[in-house]
Amino acid sequence: MPLSGDFYLTKVPILDDHQRIFGYFLSIKNREDEPVSVNELADLLVNVNLEKIAGSYPVFLKVNNEVIKHDILDYIPAEKTVLLLSTDDLTDEDVQLIKELKNVGFRFAFEYGGDLGRISEIFDYIFTDVNQIDSDIYQHRDKVILTGIFSTEEFKQLLNEGFRYFKGDFIFKPSTIVEKKIDPSKLAVMELFTKVRENFNPPQIEEIIKRNPDLSISLLKYVNSAAFSFRSKITSIRHAISILGQRNLLQWLLLFLYRAGSDSSYAETLLEVSAERGKTLEILAQKLNLSDEEVEKSFLVGILSLVDKLIGISPEELIKELNLDEEIVKAIVEKEGILGKLLNIVEKTEEGKIADIADVISSLGLNLNDVMSAQLQAFAWFEEVNIV
Structure with a gap:
């Protein structure tokens, strides 16, 4: 119904x-x-x-x-x-x-x-x-x-x-938010993210991941989770990388970033909310028939919108570390552009203030049904994904 x-x-x-x-x-x-x-x-x-x-x-x-x-x-x-x-x-x-x-x-x-x-x-x-x-x-x-x-x-x-x-x-x-130095384990994940995004070289990526047992275990659990439903179980790092592809691998790395150094306050909560934000934005971006590149960026905008609270650096500094473009920064910080508007919609919905952005929803050709359906799909997706 x-x-x-x-x-x-x-x-x-x-x-x-x-x-x-x-x-x-x-x-x-x-x-x-x-x-x-x-x-x-x-x-x-x-x-x-x-x-x-x-x-x-x-x-x-x-x-x-x-x-x-x-x-x-x-x-x-x-x-x-x-x-x-x-x-x-x-x-x-x-x-x-x-x-x-x-x-x-x-x-x-x-x-x-x-x-x-x-x-x-x-x-x-x-x-x-x-x-x-x-x-x-x-x-x-x-x-x-x-x-x-x-x-x-x-x-x-x-x-x-x-x-x-x-x-x-x-x-x-x-x-x-408390400014602090980036934890070395998080910094390593951020560097790997940059490598994957700039030059998707599976053999090279495999060698980096295999040197880190936590990354290896997390990757295998992620790719074998119910969210993907592959016909056969994935048993090697190289197979996981090749079958996931660049886009899903980038998503996993950002999700893992929230779990790296899980002693951080609220890490579990920030992981879930940011992941659900990212997936909601991705679904809405697809609903708007945005390009594949914009759909990818939409997920990044959602998940990066809270990472400053986990790592303790500003979004501008973080995006610089990850070598992302200015569009993502403006979407997160200033709520500019289509991606910024989508993030604003999701944040206001979380706060129960969706009436404040009813005009924004309408201006994008969306309705409340689209927003709620995307959120429910994102909630379900997160429960199916193993991220440890």
Whole structure:
């Protein structure tokens, strides 16, 4: 079934105290602060495979209290979903029903309203803004998911206070960038990227990759992943290089760049978001019938749009290191050109502010259905690709 014209969702990672992805907060349309109705939830379940967009992670969905009384719950994977409810208008009947649903595997989160009394026996998680932390929240901090964080410094302070879960949209803010020297392992990957892009010489590339066991293992896992579905398994580096070709090899190198030195803060989250951005841009570029070169650049724009936060250098410096052209820099930094407009669309959709760029979408001859379909395909693609 095709997506309805005004259907789209945002997917924000929830991080744990190890700065890794714990789950995802999904919101439908431009209404993050409003709960999902039964009809909207039905639209979501028809169009979205939660396994495809979240993998093994739980999904947090803010829903109306009416949802827990509806047979639509029969179509929700209890093991995958945490239903986020408001304590407003929560009746004794609702509380009893929630207890029964918990017995069959459902989990529930609540928005903090200043009192845990009525929900003390039924909540699995509590969502609250950092400005609402009080003695009750502090006492249950191992079950609290904090929102409203604006900087890495604030995040680290809350970590030190014993909080475990955090809505992770703060890591994309500019304040999280700290200038630092490029890690040697990342620099080696960047140099290999440049070699592959400027002179695709498979035997030479094979020798470089074989000298690095991590690269070799990652390449074989990548090419043998479900994303490619080759008839026979790839067992050698040379075979992998030849069957992938230059374009896919470049994509793999950029994805690996995010994983090189995985002790970096938020590396896993940045990898996923940037990879999904790149794939979404690539699909939209193909939808616009752009040239093969522009389609290749679109993926680069998406994945490079967050690499500065991982490596700690500006996009301009990074592009210089990778010897890429000015069009990519302008697309990332200034949102100029078609690729810049596509990146702007994807970023605003992630933020739940798609209304801000409705005119941009229309000017490119696209619609919300195109954008959402591309994102869902990108989510599914990432779950099929092994990048380690």
